[in-house]
Amino acid sequence: MSNATSEPTAAAERPTQERKEPTYLFTEKYVADKSEIARRFIETRARLNANVDKANNFLVKRFYNIDHNTYLEGTLPAKTKELMGLVASACLRCDDCITYHAIQAYRLGVTRVEQEESLNVAMVVGGSIVIPHLRRAYELLEEMYG
Amino acid sequence: MSNATSEPTAAAERPTQERKEPTYLFTEKYVADKSEIARRFIETRARLNANVDKANNFLVKRFYNIDHNTYLEGTLPAKTKELMGLVASACLRCDDCITYHAIQAYRLGVTRVEQEESLNVAMVVGGSIVIPHLRRAYELLEEMYG
Amino acid sequence: MSNATSEPTAAAERPTQERKEPTYLFTEKYVADKSEIARRFIETRARLNANVDKANNFLVKRFYNIDHNTYLEGTLPAKTKELMGLVASACLRCDDCITYHAIQAYRLGVTRVEQEESLNVAMVVGGSIVIPHLRRAYELLEEMYG
Amino acid sequence: MSNATSEPTAAAERPTQERKEPTYLFTEKYVADKSEIARRFIETRARLNANVDKANNFLVKRFYNIDHNTYLEGTLPAKTKELMGLVASACLRCDDCITYHAIQAYRLGVTRVEQEESLNVAMVVGGSIVIPHLRRAYELLEEMYG
Amino acid sequence: MSNATSEPTAAAERPTQERKEPTYLFTEKYVADKSEIARRFIETRARLNANVDKANNFLVKRFYNIDHNTYLEGTLPAKTKELMGLVASACLRCDDCITYHAIQAYRLGVTRVEQEESLNVAMVVGGSIVIPHLRRAYELLEEMYG
Amino acid sequence: MSNATSEPTAAAERPTQERKEPTYLFTEKYVADKSEIARRFIETRARLNANVDKANNFLVKRFYNIDHNTYLEGTLPAKTKELMGLVASACLRCDDCITYHAIQAYRLGVTRVEQEESLNVAMVVGGSIVIPHLRRAYELLEEMYG
Numbered sequence A, B, C, D, E, F: 001m002s003n004a005t006s007e008p009t010a011a012a013e014r015p016t017q018e019r020k021e022p023t024y025l026f027t028e029k030y031v032a033d034k035s036e037i038a039r040r041f042i043e044t045r046a047r048l049n050a051n052v053d054k055a056n057n058f059l060v061k062r063f064y065n066i067d068h069n070t071y072l073e074g075t076l077p078a079k080t081k082e083l084m085g086l087v088a089s090a091c092l093r094c095d096d097c098i099t100y101h102a103i104q105a106y107r108l109g110v111t112r113v114e115q116e117e118s119l120n121v122a123m124v125v126g127g128s129i130v131i132p133h134l135r136r137a138y139e140l141l142e143e144m145y146g
Helices: A008-012 A028-034 A036-055 A058-070 A078-091 A095-107 A112-126 A128-145 B008-012 B028-034 B036-055 B058-070 B078-091 B095-107 B112-126 B128-145 C008-012 C028-034 C036-055 C058-070 C078-091 C095-107 C112-126 C128-145 D008-012 D028-034 D036-055 D058-070 D078-091 D095-107 D112-126 D128-145 E008-012 E028-034 E036-055 E058-070 E078-091 E095-107 E112-126 E128-145 F008-012 F028-034 F036-055 F058-070 F078-091 F095-107 F112-126 F128-145
Strands: none
Touching (some): A028 A036, A036 A095, A036 F128, A058 F112, A058 F128, A078 A095, A078 A112, A078 B078, A078 B112, A095 A128, A112 A128, A112 B058, A112 B078, A112 C058, A112 D128, A128 C036, A128 C058, A128 C095, A128 D112, B028 B128, B036 B128, B036 D128, B058 C058, B058 D128, B078 B112, B078 B128, B095 B112, B095 B128, B095 D128, B112 E058, B112 F128, B128 E036, B128 E058, C028 C036, C028 C128, C036 C095, C036 C128, C058 D112, C078 C095, C078 C112, C078 C128, C078 D078, C078 D112, C095 C112, C112 C128, C112 D058, C112 E128, C112 F058, C128 E112, C128 F036, D028 D128, D036 E128, D058 E112, D058 E128, D058 F058, D078 D095, D078 D112, D078 D128, D095 D128, E028 E036, E036 E095, E036 E128, E058 F112, E078 E095, E078 E112, E078 F078, E078 F112, E095 E128, E112 E128, E112 F058, F028 F128, F036 F095, F036 F128, F078 F095, F078 F128, F095 F112, F095 F128, F112 F128
16 A cells, blocks of 8 residues: 655654653563563573574564564653554464563563453453453463462 | 452552543533544443443443453553553454544544554554454544544 | 443343343262263362462452353353353363363263264364364363263 | 364264255345345345356355255254344444345245244344444334334 | 664565655556545545654655655555555554545556455455445445546 | 356356466475374374364355465465465464464465565564564474575
């Protein structure tokens, strides 16, 4: 769906949306040491990503780049956007994506109750079909926060 | 998926999650006066809900009740949860649900840029298939904030 | 999506929908002894549910409660509703949910052919993407009924 | 996913699954006269199907044929399978398909409460995202049964 | 899901994937003159996109750009990729996206039978839930090719 | 959704869509020897299909037959249709289906870059939720083509 040319005057009227890297309170390694589920996920993802990188596919790199930009500090805090990523992942029912965003949220200092409230939105919007994923998410939360 | 009995001692160890009604800055009527899309949605929903209420179905009433409780002020602000509802709705691609949560977020004082950042999470997680819904959401945003 | 107040007079005009616990012909343990797939599922689910219970999350408990009420004996027999749960699970492609409802249906005395006919509805509505799940469901059916 | 050759001896061991056309209590015309929503749906579908038929596409005809066979009287009554089609349609969120199966179920003598209980299964499995479709379904039920 | 740094040596070993703009045989205006469905879609989309452009959202612009690059002439012809977009749109059940890719494919000289064969893949993978969308797609095909 | 009777005169005006079996350059065994992922998939699928065949279910056999016919040489080459099956599988997020179609495409002589371009369409249409599946698909591609 090709984009019509943007209108610079309209753009000028709007405040720039700043984007900057969030500050993580914890490293991936810290989380991996606390949680076996996190450790396995992080290792598998690194191994598979190395393979994707090797392929050097232009569009995949571009997509990874957009994806990275989506969760930066902006008008909404990075914390909030990671939790939104968690909600989206849970209601679309992707365990890997749930694990990824729950770990990222943890690293940014999100509390367990905040993660649970986010999962509740996904459960109510997405229905009981989300529950098996919620159960597995709670196991991860238990390992990280327990 | 039947629930095993809860464990009261474990519960006692956890802080109670307070829930209270959020404070709306704007009434539905205010939004309906600003936006024709909002007005049509609010009217149609009221008409159809009256019909659902008349049926007085036990489980539907229970579900509406849970749904209502999901978006109350809690550990996360109601604003954030309405935006999470927006993300979930957009990545599951339900125009009615997008319109509902965008209106609710507006009534709670969420800014346009915050709504756009939330829609970006849905677009990136859900892909280009979300874009037709995003276009319609921007039309609603334009009417409400324009 | 908040619920408008229900209309008691309309409700009074309608027969009460009775709900009562179904009578299971077989225990979970009986099924677990016949089928290794069922046994692993039941054990994993119990372990993960214990963890969810411990969290004592208000909305999760409410949702589990609604979920439980959905499959009780009502105007439609519990058998039929478990099979409907099976159809929904298969066309939404959730292996855990398929396993759960196939076991529940078995415990209520549903025959294998009835389970297969239900899976056919899901296959035709949901397409070939359902087939890998159908294959795994047939393996469970074979273990339970074989 | 190509099919391995079937095994005739195994087949011989199983009772034949009879399939026969269900007996409708009401014609499509009868429903169209009671409900404006049904009338519009039936007319639009007939017009669009005429166009599909004209194309005479081999695989589409085959698929329509399988689809037709799915809802015949079998081990499970046609009524039950139409309600399963309704559940599948509602949790996959297709208004046209919901309307189609609700009409078919009505024509076979299914009661309103049976339709509502079926929709409840879809609502609980599929979540609040199903509710806008449930609202529209209740409008159709009101027109047909009211 | 942040991207690990790409490996330039691995990249150097692979042939560059050329991307270039496809040559359209027909303008959007030509299609809009033949088909009322196409005309309405093209006009609505232009109107809504103007509104999106005005918002000048960084990530939306980036996503539109990636989306544009996806369907360029590459190792696979643009024709094939537009038909793949059609298949993806049909099995994810987005009428706007189906209309968009069917028009693009037409503009590149794809025949009606090629469009139908593509829709068949979506119908078989995605099931009968795709059929209401297929019916509407055939109406568009009839207008464009009839 | 029952099919209205087809119109033979309209059919007569259209060229017959030939269907014939494609010529595979490689056997399943060849692929299984190159790739451990492929080997495990092929073996598991054969084992589970044997069980499905034994059940001798009329509608399942019919569906497998339609499915087989979908990917034959036609107006579009079998190669293209297997890649369309890959796109559909990836955007509907079914690892088994992705593996199946990637193997089939390989057996027909499709190159790795053609598989990657197809996966890009699925990634852009389906969003970042597709990426965990894309990662696993690249691992299979590496084993088959590496």
